[in-house]
Amino acid sequence: MTAMNGAYGPVRRKEDARFIRGMGTFVDDIALPGMLHGAVLRSPLAHARIVSVDTTAAQAHPKVRAVITGDMLEQRKLAWMPTLSQDVQAVLATDKVRFQGQEVAFVVAEDRYSARDALELIDVEYEPLPVVVDATRALDPGAPVIRDDLARPPGNHIFDWSAGDQAATDAVFAAADVVVAQDMVYPRSHPAPLETCGTVAEMDPVSGKLTVWCTSQAPHAHRTLYSLVAGLPEHKIRIISPDIGGGFGNKVPIYPGYICAIVGSMLTGQPVKWVEDRSENLMSTAFARDYHMHGEIAASRDGRILGLRARVLADHGAFNGSAQPTNFPAGFFHIFTGSYDLQAAYCEVTGVYTNKAPGGVAYSCSFRIAEGVYLVERMVDLLAAELGRDPAELRMQNLLRPEQFPYTGPTGWEYDSGNYPHALQVALDLAGYPELRREQADKRERGEHMGIGLSFFTEGVGAGPRKHMDILGLGMNDGAALQVYPTGKAVLGISVQTQGQGHETTFAQIVAQELGLSPDDVEVVHGDTDRTPFGLGTYGSRSTPVSGAAAVVVARKVRDRARLIAAAMLEAAPDDLEWDGHRWQVRGDPEQGRTIAEIAMAARSSLELPDGVEGHLDAETVYNPPNLTYPYGAYICVTDVDPVTGEVAVRRFIAVDDCGVRINPMIVEGQVHGGLADGVGMALMQVITYDEAGNCLGGSFMDYLLPTSLECPSWELGETVTPCPHHPIGAKGVGESATVGSPAAVVNSVVDALRPFGVRHADMPLTPANVWSAIQGRPVRPGLAIK
């Protein structure tokens, strides 16, 4: 995509200068005078009544300054905090612990190691309780009740939710030639950003100002929540998200450790740092997925897909801590009809509690579109196998056609734009699809097992229209504030912030494009609530769709104001001026023109301005998106499977993404690369499991495997560009596209490779052991799929 003038394009990142020198400032890099260190005591048991907590010995430790327990928090009415899903979560346990790794006490000490030492001096007596970790058993009569704190009927049921027209869908299924059904699990995963979560909290005892440096993807929302929960005046709270070492959704929620650090600072009058270790991150912070799904697809004999049905059991862990818009208890899962033209669809989701870590929506899933895409893309492949059709050809037959946009799907989503068959064709061409199929056939004859897997995904990202989407009552809009200094240098304040996405560069390009400046002349301020306008933060691929649009709108406001001042400078009527991409000039007389820099100086000068025109070039806005943006893509994965060891090698991965106009294609491609690695990881190795006693079996990087440079192929990218019709510069979100779209391509590829063994489905992760089981005809992860 070429830009209208020079500001868009693969501009090198402003952020890199500090990172390549080791000069970034991450939360754990912050050191304040007198700073103390916190550590969390966690439950070794998944479900147990707390009989007593004895902190006497810990308090006697010479370097310990405070020990905080649930009882102490209860006296301050802080023992429980609201989650982002109308539930409550224990900050420090008072009555019982409900998952392994739950927070029980917090020690504040003079140094990192002493705080850890003192944890071992706390004596907690537990009375173990029966455990339920299997979502399929959580609703059994007699299952251990996890949330006896709630005033509701006993049991582990959280919600029932449905979307689509059930009667119409049933009718389509009843009349269909072919119905294919499959149970499948999207297993529990964890985003595992390389930087764990942490905070430095400083309560100034004199001014009453609380400053919190925090690994937060949503600093403004955190500020409001702290105020509402703790009763602190909001203008006395400042949240700073400095450099963040990856988020992926893991850093959206407020975690107990943050609150404990704040309380610790209040108690001691000194700053308190708390940074979790890797095990704490994997065992207690927001997990992802854990959807147990039953899918059904209906089609005509000639391959026309007619309907889709899904029943889902959603494991939300011990507290319902999903971070998603209020009205969507299953997130946006019901976009599960994907990229196809269906007559009807219906899904129902039941959420349950288990003795597992809370969370649910994290890890670049676009509010559970990841689960929906996986379901439909597996079902389409199963249908292709049933009909004996090529999966690429079957998709091409059923993809939405360009003339159908804007398209309202059977569950109510209005897809804004797209040319799906074109994107699939580009991917097939890049892959050399017919040649791949020939190679596969040759290899099969030789007894070699090569797989070719496709997926075609559509996402809805950029939450969102405030009429439909809020988090705890806060509409999902974003602000932008733009100041232009007299010499024509600009400072843009935004309410989203980077955890690696390169906002300091991309957003500078957006403003530069609108004002005819160089990106070097635009400084982007983010991640500090005292210096930026209010907004809901960076997650759900919403930065460019929402905040990027805000940046465009605010820059255009500046440009409109500049027009009035330029008119005064040129002694012309504003209506007689036109913008040429770099300056306002008199229509028909291009010699007469003024750049933004010239106008900015004039705005602050002694130039007499017309009545009602203020002498500055600053502006603010709040952007309320009219709809989500709908990026999409076609992915093809080529694998080689060793049937003896069960080992899967991803040989090639072709990804064609359409995210509308690309502001910085280098950054877009980088985001796609990262998401593809996530997809390979989830498909082949990443899983958080528990044993029957509720012990987390993925509590370190020795057990929770992530893809390295050896498991990742050299990604092959392509692009198509279908501008978003309602975004001011036609951009769509892209940050999660590859994570959402790629797992199905990998699984489809492996299942394709295993077809000679009669394998029709195998659940993720397709580890060597699971692949080998599938080849032996044994179900993968038995007992987890619901019937």
Place this chain on the structure above:
Amino acid sequence: MVNGISYTREVEARLLLIHFLRDELRLTGSHWGCDTSNCGACVVWLDETPVKSCTVLAAMADGRRVRTVEGLAHGAELDPVQQGFAECHGLQCGFCTPGMMLTARWLLDHNPDPSAAEIREALSGQLCRCTGYENIVRSVRWAAKHEAATRAAGSGDGR
């Protein structure tokens, strides 16, 4: 000796090198990511060898030379590896970057013209959650080419 400067400190026997560098010397470019030697965000050089400083005791560095990301540049001039990462978008959040660059520097010192496969092998003990590794490989290749061009121009400095 850290980055050419000699430090004398009395430390606890159990103090890890990563914490010594970060908390005592305030060299915060090296990061602490996993505790188990899996992620490599903490990679520094001990004498001439990259090590994971989360599993090295500070006391073990006594009398030895440590090189961190803060010691990668040559005065005001960035190392070609640093330049390569910026040129090829080899980083996003920047958390793994210092460790990646130190291993890459070691690789190029021992193999000035590594293939993509050799680069992947060399970096396989380190994790990146953002880039999918592709641009890291390209960054290291960029540095290799840049250094080769510099050598060809006769101004190789033998680093």
